[in-house]
Amino acid sequence: MTRPLKAFIFDLDGVITDTAEYHFLAWKALAEDLGITFTREDNEELKGVSRMDSLEKILALGGRTGDFTAEEKEALAEKKNEHYLTLIQNITPADLLPAIKELIMDIKAKGLKLGLASASKNAFTVMESLGMKSEFDIIVDAKSVVNGKPHPEVFLRAAEMLGVEPEACIGVEDAAAGVQAIKAAGMFAVAVGPKASFENADIVYASTAELSLEKIVVVYNA
Template sequence: MKAFIFDLDGVITDSAEYHYLAWKALGEDLGIPFDREFNETLKGVSRTESLERILRHGGRENDFSLEEKERLATKKNEHYVSLISKITSDDILPGVEAFLSELKEAGYKIGMASASKNAHMVTRQLGLLHAFDHIVDAATVVDSKPHPEVFLKAAEALAVDPKDCVGVEDAVAGVEAIHAAGMFAVGIGDPLVLNEADIVFTDTTGLTLDNVLTRN
């Protein structure tokens, strides 16, 4: 393996909670019930597709024009950005900073493949921009996860063959994208949910180079 490519939300920091709060607020505005169980189906999915799923969930998929949907997505994002504006290095998930340092010292290339258009901003606020050789976010891809485009673009930017990359994800759609890209998949979360991953750690404290390589 020559490179590690990370998702952002739920892997580097738990900004997924802020996505949930912002989508829930929008759902309430539209009269669409929204709970944490349904929110799980949005993990790793683009903003546009998430909105479509929410509207279908509430039976309102035909109630809005394309322009109105764009305004709704923008409203959600503005709320999300206001919520994450106070994120700091204290919000880096346990063990992540040490793992990134371990990878850097061992000579691995490090990339990010995020479904968030705010990936650069969040990474900057976490104080981790220096840790990544390249960041690919939703603003630079056409197809969202589970399509492999974001991971393939990250591998290309790192000048590493996809088969020599490890992808790290917390969402089913993300794991599917990693495998579709021909990469080795490390899941963070419930092993029963992420059962397609090659390795699953219940949380980020399991992320060490030794743990990954010995189970690869």
């Protein structure tokens, strides 16, 4: 039996705001510096994946996996992050995805806890720019965990920080790796995106505009 619902834990990129375009442009700039062709299709493989794992995928694309030391790879990842930080300076509350602010306010009105579990190392900066940082009880970012998604660590850490059991949490994600992480953590999974991409999710919505606390809770309690 499902425990009484106590918390929602959100992914950031693609759920609360769409920084995917900024990540793509930053990775593309780095790839071009390295003489590697990097397309939007290639970028799909990086959704929900950590920065260092994303770099490894890009180096593999260009056949350059063995060309850099661990220290040089760290420097490359940092260079990508500098590109990204420049690009996201213009984010404002207007960049919240459709219906997300309403959903968050509905969750808070019900007295449920709110957590963020993001693969981004810039989650605090982005949430501040969106005007949403103060609405969340806790934020867990890539700096806080050892294992990236699809490992459940980031969601388990969020539940621990919120003081709730994983089974009493609903996770919201837009990446297959993220949904895997939610399910591995023992949580109820809400996915945003094409239904065919999320066989393991408990509910799938085509876009954030369709998200509804009432509908999610009905399925959770079923």
